[in-house]
Amino acid sequence: MTTSKGKFYLILSLLSVSVNYSISEDPVPTPWPPQFHSIYVTNFSGVLEITDLWYDWPNGRNFNIVQHQLGTLLYGIEWNNGTEFLYTLDSSKTCDTIQFEVGLLPPKWLDGAHYLGQRHVDGFLCNVWEKVDFIWYYEDVETKIPVYWLFYDVGAVLEDEKWQAPVYCFDSTGTAVNDVALHQNLPLMADVNNRLLHQNFPAI
DSSP states (O other): OOOHHHHHHHHHHHHHHHHHHHTOOOOOOOOOOSEEEEEEEEEETTEEEEEEEEEETTTTEEEEEEEETTSOEEEEEEETTSEEEEEOOSTTOOEEEEEOSSOSOOTTTTTTOEEEEEEEETTEEEEEEEETTTEEEEEETTTOOBTTEEEEEETOOOOGGGGSOOGGGBOTTSOBOOOSSOOTTHHHHHHHHHHHHTSOOOOO
């Protein structure tokens, strides 16, 4: 038979367990792997794109191969010094160069994001975070993978020779050529760049 004193300690123990659960910390976004391959779909106000992304943080580079809906296949190589080449490999041989001060997003770029709770999206139960008032990041609760990415190939590395922009991106001295005509989504990209520029990302 349990004594009154025993019951008191049992209640305290249960309350302690309850308090521990109630003050548990919110989940944090999973850092990106330093190298991965992903294919994802984006929708810019009804303009659909499929992007083949190669992320290579150790080598300071990011490669996007973008297929616009009913449009051109565009190649975009970004370097951590803020330089980006946007070019085609078809007969038009177009190439634009852009300079962004931000550089690549680091693997822990979501550190400090505000946790919003869980949501069901496209059949996935996701943890959701908000960052800098315009990024909402949905991560599958079970797999920790962003749900809008079609697949996530951790550790995949693109061959070095494929990271070189074509020769017509440079003039005869080897200097990158800046064209006036920029990619159709540059106004959006410039706004994102401006907002990210004023964020303090954690050191890696």
